Amino acid sequence: MKAIIIDDEPDCVKLLALQLKMYCPQVEVIGEYTGSEEGLNAIRGTAPDVVFLDIEMPKMNGFQLLEMVGDLSFAVVFVTAYDKFAVKAFKFSAIDYLLKPTDAKDLIAAVQKVERSRRMDSRQLALLKQHLSPAKPFPEKIALPHHDGIIFVELKNVLYCEADNNYTWFFLANGQKHLVSKTLRDIQDTLEERNFLRVSRQHLINLDHIAKFMKGEGSYVIMTDGQSITVARSQKEKLVERFGWL
Template sequence: MTALLIDDEKHCRDVLTLLLKRYCPHVQILANCASGAEGQAAIETLHPDLVFLDIEMPGMSGFDMLEACRYSKFRVIFTTAFNEYAIKAIKHNALDYILKPVDKDELIRAVSKAEQELASQAPPRVDQLLTYLQTQRAGDRIALPTMEGLQIIHSEEIYYCESDGGYTRFALKNGQIILISKTLKEVEEVLESKGFCRVHHSYLINLRYVQRYIRGDGGEVVMANNKTLPVSRNKKQEFLSLLEKI
């Protein structure tokens, strides 16, 4: 069985490569890819049987990459630190995932399941997942009033929102910054039911894209775009409680 590893973090690719060679030596690794764009090109060129795919990557997420791929006849094992939205989508479509740090027993189980599906010639479920994601996104659109008019985006495109007086800056996955004439409190009322948390008087973050929490008086949170944001002392417990539920 041939495989591709797609993850923006080199140490994660290195660990997974080591575990596969040690515990699943029959898996032939065709390539290690450091981005969604690189992974897409490798998939369309090499046509692997199996793809180990990180979900949270800067620029192009794992889901974005799958949507962009013109070839989809492969099995996917997602790798993720924690992402409630992503795991819900994966489970809904009977796909497999491994939580980071990767456990060898979970890896062996997931690879064995992929081999069984391949042997039975069961159709891959990638297209089914993409249809599900498109359906979910259709009902998750918000309109941002800008100087030019309205910009329609999905909540999952937002890394975080930052207060700027009576305005709010939206930091998006594509690197774009959008400034709108609404307070962060008004924005929070719209987004709090969509997986967002107010961690500071100046910041509202998308919990999907939390990479890690750094302890401190209030602490700090590192987002998927490597931006470090403060957590205020009075918001710390609520934030940590929400993380524990993911």
């Protein structure tokens, strides 16, 4: 697998190249660049399988560089110093990322993902830019990693999510359901700020799709598709608070 590293910090470039050599021998680093323009020319001239790319760079940032490339016929792993809140945007877009300073275990995991899917969908990049934009902090879609690619789903159409061991089922308003290779906890971390609530170990629900809340000892909600979902005793108070119910 041929790789290019583009980062305006020389020390970060050297460290990542060394880590790839030590921990990911299947990756051949064919170019190391500290300038975005040099990196762009290298991508056009060498056709890499994966590009490890910094976002914040002078003259041309990582997003602008990818726009200049046009057709993304390679995988992209962003190497970023963004804080934990912005990292949610990467998860929301199903885009691989590494936090600086890069950790060996995270690097190995990112390379393994690239080996399974060696191309970025341009819609993922558009989603990421939208999520990181302060002008519109709550995008309308989420990208879901699927066994044969990426599924793009509008949040308003997600009724609820159901845990299935290390996977999660997404149940949609049109009757479809999709199995995603993420745990429900991972999904919860991404969606709870988007009007979703974990009501039990098994379920994360879209509060906009609650049709009825049944109080009592065994509380449960009825969703707009008629599905009844149990509300754990520990989560009942949170649900009531979110709606301001008496």
